[in-house]
Amino acid sequence: QVQLVESGGGLVQAGGSLRLSCAASGRTISNYALGWFRHTPMKGREFVAAITWSHGTTLYADSMKGRFTISRDNAENTVYLLMNSLNPEDTAVYYCAARAEGIATPAWSYQYWGQGTQVTVSS
Numbered sequence: 001q002v003q004l005v006e007s008g009g010g011l012v013q014a015g016g017s018l019r020l021s022c023a024a025s026g027r028t029i030s031n032y033a034l035g036w037f038r039h040t041p042m043k044g045r046e047f048v049a050a051i052t053w054s055h056g057t058t059l060y061a062d063s064m065k066g067r068f069t070i071s072r073d074n075a076e077n078t079v080y081l082l083m084n085s086l087n088p089e090d091t092a093v094y095y096c097a098a099r100a101e102g103i104a105t106p107a108w109s110y111q112y113w114g115q116g117t118q119v120t121v122s123s
Helices: none
Strands: 002-007 010-013 018-026 033-040 044-052 058-060 068-073 078-083 092-099 117-122
Touching: 002 092, 018 033, 018 092, 018 117, 033 078, 044 068, 044 078, 044 092, 058 068
Parallel strands: 010 117
Antiparallel strands: 002 018, 018 078, 033 044, 033 092, 044 058, 068 078, 092 117
16 A cells, blocks of 8 residues: 655645645555646546656646646655646646556556645636
């Protein structure tokens, strides 16, 4: 089992930045990929970005490129999502997820999920 705990969400004004954290614990995740997804009532669950734990290979949704940056700290077993130039359309619950194989975008392919953290961007 892998446990994931997100933090760092909150209320921010449009144009601002937030950094989300996802602390992983449990079994060794050296062969895992960790991803960030977000959920809104309108769009459902949407892929944001992912990173492989071993090599740090990253993948972004096209709409997030240039604004969001995913990174990891192996020593802290933590994955981060730095979000810049936020706009109200980024308002969502953001989830961290772990996948036992390579990097991928479909939410159904991730085996472990955190509880989510709310990000609200005001205009």
